[in-house]
Amino acid sequence: MARQPERVGDHVDHVVRSAERGVRGSDGSVPSLVLESWQRCLDTYRLDPSRPGEPMILTDGELKEFREPLDDFMPLARPEIERLYEQVSSAGYVILLTDANGVTIDYLGIPSLEDDLKASGLYLGSIWSERNEGTNGVGTCIATRRPLTVHLDQHFRSRNAGLTCTVAPIFSPEGGLAAVLDVSSMSSSSAEAQTLIGEIVKRSAKRIEHAYFLRRFATQWIVRLMPDFSRIGARDEIILALDANGRILGINQNAADWAHNPAGAGIVGRPVSDLLELEPERVLREDATGAASALPLRTRHGGAQVFAIFRAPERSRRRHAGRPDAAPGSTPRPARPRALTLDRLAGADPAMTAHAATVRRLVDRGLPFLLTGETGTGKEVFARAIHMESRRADKPFVAIDCASIPDSLIESELFGYQPGTFTGAARQGQRGKVLQAHGGTLFLDEIGDMPLALQTRFLRLLAEGQITPLGSSKPVDVDATVICATHRDLDEMVEEGTFRADLFFRLAGVRIALPALRERGDRRALIGAMFEAECRALGVHAELDGAALDALDRYRWPGNVRELKSALRYAVGLSGRGRVTVDELPAAIVSGRGAGPAPAKVSDEGDSERDALLAALRATRWRITETARLLGVSRSTVHRRMNRHGLVRPV
Numbered sequence: 001m002a003r004q005p006e007r008v009g010d011h012v013d014h015v016v017r018s019a020e021r022g023v024r025g026s027d028g029s030v031p032s033l034v035l036e037s038w039q040r041c042l043d044t045y046r047l048d049p050s051r052p053g054e055p056m057i058l059t060d061g062e063l064k065e066f067r068e069p070l071d072d073f074m075p076l077a078r079p080e081i082e083r084l085y086e087q088v089s090s091a092g093y094v095i096l097l098t099d100a101n102g103v104t105i106d107y108l109g110i111p112s113l114e115d116d117l118k119a120s121g122l123y124l125g126s127i128w129s130e131r132n133e134g135t136n137g138v139g140t141c142i143a144t145r146r147p148l149t150v151h152l153d154q155h156f157r158s159r160n161a162g163l164t165c166t167v168a169p170i171f172s173p174e175g176g177l178a179a180v181l182d183v184s185s186m187s188s189s190s191a192e193a194q195t196l197i198g199e200i201v202k203r204s205a206k207r208i209e210h211a212y213f214l215r216r217f218a219t220q221w222i223v224r225l226m227p228d229f230s231r232i233g234a235r236d237e238i239i240l241a242l243d244a245n246g247r248i249l250g251i252n253q254n255a256a257d258w259a260h261n262p263a264g265a266g267i268v269g270r271p272v273s274d275l276l277e278l279e280p281e282r283v284l285r286e287d288a289t290g291a292a293s294a295l296p297l298r299t300r301h302g303g304a305q306v307f308a309i310f311r312a313p314e315r316s317r318r319r320h321a322g323r324p325d326a327a328p329g330s331t332p333r334p335a336r337p338r339a340l341t342l343d344r345l346a347g348a349d350p351a352m353t354a355h356a357a358t359v360r361r362l363v364d365r366g367l368p369f370l371l372t373g374e375t376g377t378g379k380e381v382f383a384r385a386i387h388m389e390s391r392r393a394d395k396p397f398v399a400i401d402c403a404s405i406p407d408s409l410i411e412s413e414l415f416g417y418q419p420g421t422f423t424g425a426a427r428q429g430q431r432g433k434v435l436q437a438h439g440g441t442l443f444l445d446e447i448g449d450m451p452l453a454l455q456t457r458f459l460r461l462l463a464e465g466q467i468t469p470l471g472s473s474k475p476v477d478v479d480a481t482v483i484c485a486t487h488r489d490l491d492e493m494v495e496e497g498t499f500r501a502d503l504f505f506r507l508a509g510v511r512i513a514l515p516a517l518r519e520r521g522d523r524r525a526l527i528g529a530m531f532e533a534e535c536r537a538l539g540v541h542a543e544l545d546g547a548a549l550d551a552l553d554r555y556r557w558p559g560n561v562r563e564l565k566s567a568l569r570y571a572v573g574l575s576g577r578g579r580v581t582v583d584e585l586p587a588a589i590v591s592g593r594g595a596g597p598a599p600a601k602v603s604d605e606g607d608s609e610r611d612a613l614l615a616a617l618r619a620t621r622w623r624i625t626e627t628a629r630l631l632g633v634s635r636s637t638v639h640r641r642m643n644r645h646g647l648v649r650p651v
């Protein structure tokens with residue numbers, strides 16, 4: 001908030017003089033974290049404490065770029081932000097979640113004060129790095145990685161000296177700073193209130209950090225440790241992620257502190273039995289008995305007692321359905337999404353329902369399937385549903401993306417190789433994905449990107465049910481259902497001679513063309529069902545407003561169901577008040593961008609492909625995801641084409 005001019009002078013004087021005297025010469029009235037920050041602002045960033053002006057607020061488009069890398073994190077943080085807001089908003093506080101650059105990526109504030117909050121920078125899209133705003137809660141937390149309160153004129157800039165900001169860092173499972181949680185008000189608060197808010201913010205930040213860690217290692221073993229059983233689930237809980245052999249894959253920040261090892265270096269990669277008197281087999285046994293009670297253990301060094309709770313990896317937990325999987329008081333996990341069966345994928349769309357009936361009739365008849373459809377129409381999930389419908393459902397489903405493997409490796413990835421076949425090869429050789437799928441299903445995504453030379457070898461697999469690993473002369477029998485998918489027009493490629501006709505006829509045993517989302521007859525119902533699924537997945541209760549549903553229904557969806565899913569996740573993540581309106585939808589959907597003609601298909605090779613790619617890269621300012629969407633191809637295809645045409649993002 002703006003300050004009176006005469007007080008601005010006093011403030012500047014106080015900041016500059018105190019910074020000159022430094023921590024040693026200080027009378028203790030200014031906390032050392034703040035003093036050191038003032039020094040950084042003057043000496044390193046060369047900021048002017050008296051500078052007036054407005055806080056910088058990013059546009060929606062700019063903000064989206066900062067949010068994108070934290071797509072999986074934001075929905076985990078949202079419920080905690082809401083809980084925090086409920087606790088403190090009546091006392092005039094607002095909540096900001098910033099990324100590690102200080103950009104406010106999520107926010108909950110008092111709607112009636114919105115204009116004032118925005119003018120003070122307590123708003124979505126504001127930037128609170130020290131370099132931008134000088135000493136402030138978020139920026140100084142980023143610089144020091146410590147929780148703190150910056151009260152009134154402890155702020156470096158005079159114009160922020162009406163604020164009180166209490167913050168706590170949130171660390172990523174890798175030990176880096178992921179985000180900062182901030183509770184701010186536009187007024188002063190008593191020392192007692194600051195202490196109380198400080199504790200509440202730290203607890204919330206830890207809850208988010210734990211949820212992030214548990215989500216990241218959902219498919220691994222989790223061991224939660226506390227010196228005292230009653231404290232399991234508390235915020236100083238130590239959490240380790242282990243692989244099936246008891247090797248430590250990740251540790252939370254508390255574990256790093258416990259081991260006096262800030263980044264966890266030297267712990268990750270070691271067997272858990274180095275830290276605890278615990279043999280890996282014991283972990284498995286604990287889970288098999290479904291034990292949710294704490295197991296007393298001793299630390300390897302020092303022999304101190306700790307209590308441990310185990311959580312099995314997500315997949316094996318499904319087998320113990322109904323068994324408690326979290327300690328009391330821990331963050332509730334969002335519901336796990338239900339499997340996408342053929343029926344669920346088909347919904348009420350006539351073409352999809354007919355495809356589901358075809359699959360049921362022809363599955364297990366030894367025929368290969370060819371799935372076509374624009375990017376994001378659900379080809380891979382459909383392939384998985386075919387597998388689950390088949391008698392091979394309990395055998396492996398092996399997916400391979402022909403577009404993302406370099407041409408030089410695709411052959412060895414698929415067919416494996418004998419020991420010593422080429423430089424850099426594993427000494428014991430490799431089995432190859434095709435053999436791994438033996439007995440189950442082999443899913444070849446982006447088959448249209450398979451190099452011609454390899455198509456010949458692949459033909460043999462389809463024709464004779466045999467493959468020959470690289471460096472070997474002995475063919476090996478393979479029994480697998482083959483499902484291929486592509487967004488390309490294979491008929492056209494065959495005509496052009498870029499795809500082998502004989503291979504095409506072999507693999508197109510059962511052709512299934514998945515409709516684009518804009519062509520689906522059950523689009524509104526599908527949007528509604530996917531909205532509910534997102535709410536369940538994020539643990540949120542929300543309704544979809546009629547106008548928002550209309551906007552979603554009208555949009556052209558160049559990225560199809562994938563794009564719809566991420567738009568819904570974004571909207572549900574943003575909906576604080578239990579209702580998703582057009583305001584929560586991504587700007588492109590509301591503005592109707594992407595509501596134009598269907599994405600142009602680029603030709604296979606040559607100049608036109610390069611030109612189209614370059615034009616798309618320029619139009620999207622070299623953003624790969626958007627380029628892929630614009631061209632109607634996958635991100636990996638964009639990367640491959642960039643390599644092929646030697647296109648490098650300008651610096």
Ligand SMILES: Nc1ncnc2c1ncn2[C@@H]1O[C@H](COP(=O)(O)OP(=O)(O)OP(=O)(O)O)[C@@H](O)[C@H]1O
Nearest residue numbers: 344345374375376377378379380381487561562634
């Ligand atoms: N009917 C559906 N209901 C819910 N989610 C769906 C449905 N169809 C697809 N999805 C989701 O949409 C996303 C894209 O699906 P998928 O990866 O199978 O598409 P694709 O056609 O293989 O894409 P690409 O061609 O780019 O590889 C996935 O997250 C999938 O779970």
